[in-house]
Amino acid sequence: MRAVLVVNPKATTTSERSRDVLVRALRSEVDLSVRYTRRRGHAVALAREAAAEGVDLVVTLGGDGTVNEVVNGLMTADPPQLDDASMAERLPALATVPGGSTNVFARAVGLPREWPEATSMILEGLRLGRSRTVGLGRADDRYFTFCAGFGLDAAVIHRVEQARRKGRVSTPTLYLRSIMNQYFFASDRRHPAISLERPGEKAEVELATVIIQNTAPWTYLGDREVNPNPAASFDLGLDVLALRQLRVASTTRTVTQFLGRQPDPRGRQVLRLHDTPEFTLVSSRPQAFQLDGDYLGEREKVRFTSVPAALRVIC
Template structure:
């Protein structure tokens, strides 16, 4: 099988020696080409070229969720076509690796490589659904190009946390879970709309849901991890269904304590719930509008401020090796 290994040299959890060992292991079973990313968006360019060359059968991401997201957007540059596009697989190399772990890979690069090689020998693969976000027509964000996401997106509070983490990383801080926790507290103290939300959720044929402070859009479960602890924003979320959404209409200290505790103790059967929580399952399409520009993130990548985002759940978008 002809394969492309896309290596992010800045990945948090792998060393140059580890990456070299893994590439040699993969080359023993594959006709392997190795490409190292050199700039933001490079993995997307490599994924697009792999989708267009007609020869590459598999693209393997060695990096974190951001690297995976870029490759997916490159592979699907011309739209989803599972029967034509190369398969995707992941060797986790980031700090959290939600997508890889949701597919069932160990959160350790060497162990995951072993699982990947076994999957290739046994022909194990599945087709997963993905999320697509774009600027709605007739909005201030109409010109924003569509972008795919693999496991989650966020609009409002949680995207603000991601933005703060990225600012700290640009200053040289490592992406650790204590860093995320500190930025959650700082975002809460600075959040101007925590008592009166500005987000409205609109769905075809349904009444709008208004005054949300934050919204988390999930394509799989868990939503994320705190260390090794999985957290489930909306139980039942799956790569085989549409998108799920958790919205909160208040972030007072009492609400943060309540819903934070519920997230930390969430299970595949039970997530955050209460009078200020909105939980929706298996949505094919919806739009979020805000009265003021709010931060927006996809797969842990902060994408700036938006006043509106249109979401679509696309089933059977891409084949993955598992």
């Protein structure tokens, strides 16, 4: 089996020594080539090249941003043709070694949080031929694995990224402080500007912020799951949670419901949609936008679609 390991050398939870251990472990099972990312977006090109070369497996070592780039590279590649093969069968399989601060995708497919245990599980999966096929989400022309956000949560991610560029460490405390600052001091909470449009359905208007999930949980605060849409699944369409208002009482209640042991957010200010194949978000003013925890700037319109059975994952 031919494999490519795409390494983000800035991965926060690994060192050069641990990467060497990982490479030796993988080479015990596969014919491995190691390629390092040099800039943001580079993993897209590396994964696309690997697929065009006809390799069997692409392994990532990094966080969710690296996984997202590799997935986008695979999904936009031109792999060798195979008769009667689905796209997932034509593309290399994906394995994700957690190397970031949260590693939502790796944990969502059942891998342990720490990279040595996750690597052992991946190696076992390779020996046993164990994999699963997952669906993806797509926002305009970009794919995502577990979540997207339009509005408040994306603005919070932007704040966190700015803090990290200044040397701050990504911690639950940093996220909570960023949420509070964005909510109270930088959000227009009085004038909801977003509409959600679905084919054949009446538009949902005057929404304040929207969270989209392709699986559950949405993210983690340390070991605590954050679960706006607990029924979201890789095997179904997209799930949506939107808040109609960002009033203090109702927003606090909804966030508390996210974090509960049996999350089931409800209320007059809450809109939830389950297993949705496609929809479009339109805003009367630019909104912060994120995919898989990476801030992508501001948008006024984004079309979302579900892409079933898109990719094979070793787990």
